[in-house]
Amino acid sequence: MKIPILHLEDGIHQYDFLVKGGSLHFYREEVYPHDLKVHVELNKFEKNIQCHVEVDTMGHYVCDRCLDEYEHAYHGTFDVLFHIGLKDLETDEEEVILLPPETVDIDLTDQLVENLILGVPMKMLCDENCKGICPGCGADLNHEACTCTEDPIDPRWLKLKELLK
Ligand SMILES: [Zn+2]
Ligand SMILES: [Zn+2]
Incomplete structure (x- = not known):
């Protein structure tokens, strides 16, 4: 230049x-x-x-x-x-x-x-309104729905999981 x-x-x-x-x-x-x-x-x-x-x-x-x-x-x-x-x-x-x-x-x-x-x-x-990425499931929230809260694990199953370890 x-x-x-x-x-x-x-x-x-x-x-x-x-x-x-x-x-x-x-x-x-x-x-x-x-x-x-x-x-x-x-x-x-x-x-x-x-x-x-x-x-x-x-x-x-x-x-x-x-x-x-x-x-x-x-x-x-x-x-x-x-x-x-x-x-x-x-x-x-x-x-x-x-x-x-x-x-x-x-x-x-x-x-x-x-x-x-x-x-x-x-x-x-x-x-400006970008929804970003869900930190839980990694879904791009502009294009897809968050899936990480869809199936909350039953606390009783959690207990059982722990017993199986
Ligand atoms: Zn963005
Ligand atoms: Zn999510």
């Missing part, structure tokens, strides 16, 4: 990247097996390069409750501000990446990976 900046004119520039799913190699990448569409709107003004990035893909998740796999559209956005020159900067409000004056291109891959990692949901649910 390199963007050449050495001879870039001031103004707004648009870039589109298609990042192959599974090509970035980061922790939790299994959540993003599909290609990523990345759009960058770059605004260069004097020594500043402001990038607004939008990323779209299909996330691949495993439900916490029923362990079913499901997919859901992922849309992420982030902004990165670069500044060419190491000393003459007078801002402390935003996080700025300083670039040596001879910098040929910028690369937004690290920030993209960071966005994707932060985008992994803490809780994954195939559906």
Whole structure:
């Protein structure tokens, strides 16, 4: 995801990247097996390069409750501000990446990976009303009925079972 900046004119520039799913190699990448569409709107003004990035893909998740796999559209956005020159900067409000004056291109891959990692949901649910798996009989309660309470064992039989041991 390199963007050449050495001879870039001031103004707004648009870039589109298609990042192959599974090509970035980061922790939790299994959540993003599909290609990523990345759009960058770059605004260069004097020594500043402001990038607004939008990323779209299909996330691949495993439900916490029923362990079913499901997919859901992922849309992420982030902004990165670069500044060419190491000393003459007078801002402390935003996080700025300083670039040596001879910098040929910028690369937004690290920030993209960071966005994707932060985008992994803490809780994954195939559906808000997912009923999950019965801890007793293991039935997937979305598709089948629980069987573990159907035939409660007669306490007298339990006694007999114990005697037989
Ligand atoms: Zn589920
Ligand atoms: Zn059950």
